[in-house]
Amino acid sequence: MSDVGTGAAKTGYLRHVDGLRGVSVLLVVLYHAWPDLAPGGFVGVDVFFVISGFLITRLILAEEADGRFHFGGFLLRRIRRLWPSLALVMVVTLGLGWILLEPDALADLGRTALATIGFGSNWYFALTTDYFNDGLAQNFLLHSWSLAVEEQFYLVYPLVLVWLARSERYLLWGLGLIWTLSFGAMLALPADPSGFFATHLRVWQLASGALLWVGLARGMGADWAEVTWRPWLGVAGLVLLVLIAGLMPHQVWWPSVGAVLPVAAAVLCIACPWRGLSARWLVGLGLISYALYLWHWPLLQAFGILFPRSSDGAIGGVVLVSVGAAWLAWRYIEEPVRRGRMLVGRGRLLGTFGAVTALFALTGLQFHAQDGFADRFPADIGVIAAAGPDDRVSGTTCREGLDRLVRVFDLPASAAEAMPEVSVCWLGNDEPDFLYIGDSHLGAIDGAIGLRARDAGSNGLFVALAACPPVPGLNWGFRGEQTLRQCNKIMALVRDILATGRIKRTVLVGHWDIYGGETPTGLAEFGEMFDGFVAEVSEATELHILLDVPTHDFDVPQALLRGRKFPWLGAPNWLTRAEHEAVRAPYLAVMQAAAERGAVVLHDPVPVFCPQDVCLAETADGPLFFDASHLSEVGAEVLLDALGDLPR
Numbered sequence: 001m002s003d004v005g006t007g008a009a010k011t012g013y014l015r016h017v018d019g020l021r022g023v024s025v026l027l028v029v030l031y032h033a034w035p036d037l038a039p040g041g042f043v044g045v046d047v048f049f050v051i052s053g054f055l056i057t058r059l060i061l062a063e064e065a066d067g068r069f070h071f072g073g074f075l076l077r078r079i080r081r082l083w084p085s086l087a088l089v090m091v092v093t094l095g096l097g098w099i100l101l102e103p104d105a106l107a108d109l110g111r112t113a114l115a116t117i118g119f120g121s122n123w124y125f126a127l128t129t130d131y132f133n134d135g136l137a138q139n140f141l142l143h144s145w146s147l148a149v150e151e152q153f154y155l156v157y158p159l160v161l162v163w164l165a166r167s168e169r170y171l172l173w174g175l176g177l178i179w180t181l182s183f184g185a186m187l188a189l190p191a192d193p194s195g196f197f198a199t200h201l202r203v204w205q206l207a208s209g210a211l212l213w214v215g216l217a218r219g220m221g222a223d224w225a226e227v228t229w230r231p232w233l234g235v236a237g238l239v240l241l242v243l244i245a246g247l248m249p250h251q252v253w254w255p256s257v258g259a260v261l262p263v264a265a266a267v268l269c270i271a272c273p274w275r276g277l278s279a280r281w282l283v284g285l286g287l288i289s290y291a292l293y294l295w296h297w298p299l300l301q302a303f304g305i306l307f308p309r310s311s312d313g314a315i316g317g318v319v320l321v322s323v324g325a326a327w328l329a330w331r332y333i334e335e336p337v338r339r340g341r342m343l344v345g346r347g348r349l350l351g352t353f354g355a356v357t358a359l360f361a362l363t364g365l366q367f368h369a370q371d372g373f374a375d376r377f378p379a380d381i382g383v384i385a386a387a388g389p390d391d392r393v394s395g396t397t398c399r400e401g402l403d404r405l406v407r408v409f410d411l412p413a414s415a416a417e418a419m420p421e422v423s424v425c426w427l428g429n430d431e432p433d434f435l436y437i438g439d440s441h442l443g444a445i446d447g448a449i450g451l452r453a454r455d456a457g458s459n460g461l462f463v464a465l466a467a468c469p470p471v472p473g474l475n476w477g478f479r480g481e482q483t484l485r486q487c488n489k490i491m492a493l494v495r496d497i498l499a500t501g502r503i504k505r506t507v508l509v510g511h512w513d514i515y516g517g518e519t520p521t522g523l524a525e526f527g528e529m530f531d532g533f534v535a536e537v538s539e540a541t542e543l544h545i546l547l548d549v550p551t552h553d554f555d556v557p558q559a560l561l562r563g564r565k566f567p568w569l570g571a572p573n574w575l576t577r578a579e580h581e582a583v584r585a586p587y588l589a590v591m592q593a594a595a596e597r598g599a600v601v602l603h604d605p606v607p608v609f610c611p612q613d614v615c616l617a618e619t620a621d622g623p624l625f626f627d628a629s630h631l632s633e634v635g636a637e638v639l640l641d642a643l644g645d646l647p648r
Contacts, residue, residue, distance in 0.1 A: 014270075014273075015277075015278045015283055016234075016269070016270075016273040016274070016275075016277040016278045017051060017054070017055065017270060017286075018282075018283045018286030018287055018289075019276075019277030019278050019279060019282040019283050019286055020047065020051060020266065020269045020270065020277055020286070021048070021051060021285075021286030021287075021289040022281075022282040022283060022284070022285030022286035022289060023044075023047070023238065023241065023269075023277070023282065023286075024044040024045075024047040024048050024051070024289065025044060025048075025285060025286070025289035025292050025293055026044070026285060027041040027042075027043065027044035027047075027241065027245045028041055028042065028044035028045060028293060028296075029041075029292065029296050029319060029322070030245070031044070031245070032296060032297055032300055033296075033300060033315050033316075033318070033319050034312065034315065037246075038245045038246060039245075039246075039247075039248045039249065040244045040245045040246065040247065040248020040249075041245045042254070043241070043244050043245065043248070043259070043261075043262035044245075045146050046205055046255070046259055046262045046263055046266070047241065047262055047263075047265070047266040048146065048289075048293075049146075049149070049150070049202060049205035049206050049209070050205055050206070050208050050209040050212075050263055050266035050267065050270070051209060051266065051270070052150055052206060052209065053205070053206035053207060053208065053209030053210040053213075054209030054210065054212055054213045054270060055209070055213075056154065056157070056158075056210075057161065057209065057210040057213045057214065058213045058217075060074070060158050060161050060162065061161070061165055061213075061214075061217070064161075064162050064165050069158075069162060071158055071159060074154075074158055075154075076346060076349070076350075078151070078154060079349065079350075079353055080337055080338045080340075080343075080349065081290075081338055082147065082151075082290070083337075083353055084329075084333045084334050084337040084338075085290060085291045085294055085329050085330070085333065085334045086116075086144075086147070086294060087356050087360075088329055088333060089294040089295060089298065089329075090113065090116070090117075090141075090360055092298065093109070093113075093140040093141060093298045094109070094113060094360070094363055094364075094367075096140060096298060096302045097109040097140060097367070098373075098376075100302055100305050100306070100558075100562070101138060101305075101372070101558075102138075102372065102384075102385040102557060102558060102561060103371055103372025103373065103374040103385055103386075104371075104372055104388070105138040105139070105372065105558075106367050106372035106373065107367055107368050107370075107371050107372035108138075108139060109138075109139060109140060109141065109364075109367060110363070110364040110365065110366065110367025110368040110372075111124065111364065111367075111368050112124060112125075112139055112141045112142075112144070112364075113141060113360055113361075113363065113364030113367070114361060114364040114365060114368070115144075115148075116141050116144040116147075116148070117357050117360050117361060117364075119147065119148045119151035119152060120148055120152075121141060121144045121145050121147075121148045122145040122146075122148040122149050122152075122197040122198070122199060123148070123197065123199075125142065125145050125194075125197045126194035126195075126196075126197040126198055127194065129193075138301065138305070138555065138558065139301075140297065140298035140301055140302070141298070142297065143293065143294070143297040145197050146293075148199075149197070149199050149202050150206070152199045153199065153202075153203060153206055157206075160174070160178075161175075161210070168218075171214060172211075172214060175207055175210050175211050175214060176211065178203060178204075178207045179203075179204045179207040179208065179211060180204075181203075182200055182201065182202070182203035182204035182207065183204040185200055185201060186201045186204065186255055186256070186257075186259075187257065189201070191253050191256070195253075195254075195255065196254055196255070201255055202255065205255070205259070205263055208263050208266075208267060209266075209267075209270075212267050212270060212271060216271065230272050231272055231273060231274040231275065232272075232274075233268050233271075233272035234268055234269050234271075234272035234273055234274035234277065235274050235276070236268060237264070237265040237266065237267070237268030237269040237272070238265070238269055238274065238276075238277070240261060240262075240264070240265040240268075241262060241265045241266075241269075244261055244262055244265070285323075287330065288323070288326045288327050288329075288330040290330075290334070291325075291326035291327075291329045291330045291334055292322060292323060292326035294326075294329075295322045295325045295326050295329070296319065296322040296326075299318055299321060299322050299325070300315070300318055300319075300322070303315070303318045304554065305554075305555075305558050305559075305562060306562055306566065306569060307569070307572070308553075308554035308559045308562075308572040308573065309553060309554060309572060309573040337349075374386065377561075380564065381561060381564045381565065383622050384557050384560045384561050384564065384618075384622065384623055385557065385561060387557040387622055387623040387625075387626045387632045387634075388626045388632065389443075389444060389626055389630070389632070389633075390444065390445070390447040390448055390631075390632065390633040390636050391447070391633075392447045392448070392451060392633065402422070402424060402493075404424075404426060405424060405493060405497070408431065409496070409497050409500055409502070410500075411493065411496055411497075422463070422464075422465045422486055422490050423443060423446075423462065423463070423464045423465065424461075424462070424463050425446065425450070425461070425462040425464075426460075426461055426462075427450050427453050427454060427458065427459060427460040427461070427462070428453075428454070428457075428458065428459035428460065429459070430459045431459065431502065432459045432460050432461040432503065433458070433459055433460070433503070433504045433505065434453075434458065434459075434460045434461070434503070434504060434505040434506070434507070434647040434648070435460070435461045435462075435463070435494075435497070435498075435503045435505070435506045435507070435541075436449065436460070436461070436462045436463070436464075436506075436507045436509060436647075437463050437464075437470040437494055437506065437507070437508055437509070438463075438464050438470050438507075438508065438509030438510055438546075439464065439465065439466055439467055439468050439469065439470065439509070439510050439511055440464070440466040440467065440511070440630060441509055441510060441511050441548070441549070441629070441630065441631075442462065442464045442470075442509035442510075443464045443466065444626075444630040444631045444632075444635075444636065445509070445631055445636040445639060445640070446462045446464065447633075447636070448633070448636035448637055448639075448640055449462075449636075449640065449646075449648050450462070452640060452648050453648040456648065458648060460647075460648070461503075463490060463493075463494060465483070465486060465487055465490055466483075467483060467487075468483070468486070468487035468490065468491070469487075469510055469515045470491075470508040470509065470510045471491075471508070471510075471515070471526075471529055471530050471533045472488075472491040472492075472495065472529070472533055473525075473529040473533075474515050474516075474523060474526065474529055495536070495537070498537045498540050498541050499537075499540060500540075501540045501541070503540075503541045504541065504542060505541065505542045505544060505647040506537070506541040506542070506543050506544065507544040507545070507546055507646065507647055508543070508544070508545050508546065509546045510548070511548060511551070511629065512547065512548040512584065512587050513548050513551045513583050513584060513587075513629075514551075515587070516530070516586055516587030516590065517548075517583045517584050517585075517586060517587055526586070526587055526590065527587075527590040530587075530590055530591070530594070531590065531594065534594050534599045534600060535599070538599045538600065542601070543599065543600045543601070544600065544601045544602075544603060544646070544647060545591055545595075545600050545601070545602050545603065546603045546605070546643075546646065547584070547588070547591070547602060547603065547604045547605060547606070548584060548605075548629075549605050549606075549609055549625075549629065549631060549635070549639070550575050550577075550580045550606065550609050550610060550615040550629075551575075551580070551583070551628065551629040552574075552575050552617075552625070552628045552629065553575075553628065554572070554628060555627050555628055556617050556618075556623055556624070556625040556626075556627065556628060557623045557625070557626060557627075559572045559574075559617070560617060560618055560623055574614050574615060574617060575610075575614070575615045576610075576613055576614055576615065577606065577610035577612070577613055577614070577615060578613070580606065580610060580615060581606075603643045603645065603646055605639050605642065605643065607642075608638060608639070608642035608643075609624070609638075609639075618634075619634060619638065621634045621637075622634045623635070624638060
């Protein structure tokens with residue numbers, strides 16, 4: 001008879017659950033190491049939440065039934081379970097940050113460390129970024145968000161569960177209500193990247209595990225426990241997980257209604273044990289899953305900084321090192337502390353916990369307060385480390401925004417609706433004769449354009465919104481509902497402005513590589529949308545297109561820093577002109593066809609940024625980029641010097 005759904009399961013070891021843990025951590029590691037191989041591997045965390053809710057509910061109800069549950073003891077066990085491995089990883093992570101990270105990234109790591117030790121890092125990330133942002137590769141503690149979600153849940157859940165357990169009826173209905181409120185909030189609240197980290201939008205996944213345990217403990221499925229085809233439901237759940245990991249789009253709203261699939265798969269795997277999940281290697285992986293989850297991310301990201309664009313074999317080596325480090329941490333630190341063989345006694349445990357946590361807090365606070373200790377680098381390295389967005393005063397006025405647009409172009413008053421993320425900047429006091437429309441790639445160069453236009457006495461207008469393609473309809477990527485709405489709204493305004501015929505020259509600036517290039521997020525309908533927009537506006541304005549600058553798949557200043565600090569590692573695999581040409585070939589063909597028709601004028605930065613086989617990353621004045629694809633002040637100057645015919 002299966003262990004699940006029987007009385008023995010209330011206290012016995014569920015080997016297949018550790019096997020499912022092994023599957024879950026494997027999916028997460030694959031996603032972080034080879035995202036193209038397992039684009040949906042992040043759902044392993046969703047499975048972790050189900051497992052955690054299942055096991056914690058099982059433990060608490062068993063202790064409460066025996067009269068042994070004590071909330072203080074529960075929290076102390078959580079400290080013994082989670083803190084030792086986390087403390088060790090924090091020491092290594094902060095040390096790696098000091099050695100490898102530029103000042104801004106180190107300061108951010110310091111803030112994240114403060115949030116992590118307070119088990120609040122999920123809200124720090126929710127307020128500052130989104131999980132699918134490539135720029136987060138430098139944050140060695142990004143993965144701590146899931147620990148924060150669980151611990152916030154466990155500060156409240158045990159007390160609620162014990163209260164509900166006073167009545168069999170209240171227990172089921174209470175857990176059902178918790179599940180419904182969380183799931184309903186996920187469906188009802190506006191979609192936003194911050195939701196990925198939000199505790200209240202994840203509670204239903206933990207509650208799914210809790211409801212599963214309550215159902216099994218009440219005998220759910222006991223009548224068909226011996227049915228021979230029951231394990232095949234577990235196999236179906238496992239297959240579903242693998243399919244989700246392999247077929248998930250690269251960027252999706254999460255959690256969303258789609259999250260029901262990995263949660264349902266986890267429920268099937270737990271409730272209908274398949275002996276394959278009890279395989280020795282999977283169970284072993286499950287036993288070290290927590291330590292492996294903690295170790296793999298900072299080691300992969302540190303390796304990526306040291307060796308950008310590494311081979312799959314090298315990345316596989318880092319994964320194996322992570323497994324080894326996780327086993328050592330589990331064998332010699334995590335288990336001895338958890339079993340009471342180290343730090344024996346409550347006083348010694350809490351004293352050590354408090355002292356080490358205070359040390360982490362002080363270190364993180366200093367990283368933040370000292371702005372990442374920029375002076376730890378020599379002067380020549382400091383120039384690279386200081387590379388950032390162009391923050392020079394350009395003579396533009398951005399405060400009047402949409403109100404001035406409405407007034408100058410006689411637009412409906414409703415068009416002045418507040419859109420805080422949109423940057424609308426005016427150059428000069430007269431009616432603008434040129435207009436720049438774009439995303440964050442425009443935001444990176446508008447200061448340099450503004451300075452030159454001011455010196456020339458020009459009047460212009462800049463309209464920019466990060467992740468908003470300057471062609472209507474190309475609402476690309478994993479972006480919040482507000483950003484999508486604002487993008488549609490601002491592009492509608494732009495069309496109305498261009499329809500007046502009062503703008504002489506219009507320039508579209510975008511990260512074209514991701515909107516129409518040969519990438520996983522490239523849109524097949526790009527050509528149709530681009531040609532339609534060009535046909536609509538080209539009669540009313542002289543339309544110019546600034547083609548995309550080379551897009552690296554790693555942080556350029558970080559790679560340059562690595563070369564200065566560790567020259568013995570050799571040069572990274574810099575982007576080649578051929579690689580960039582291959583990426584932009586699809587959309588470039590569409591744009592060149594429009595140029596041949598006389599509908600647009602193209603401005604190509606590639607000859608200056610990739611004059612030879614390998615594209616440039618810096619000049620004598622500093623890095624050309626402040627991240628992987630956005631131009632720095634130096635890069636903006638190089639661009640405008642080379643493209644003197646750009647409207648300004």
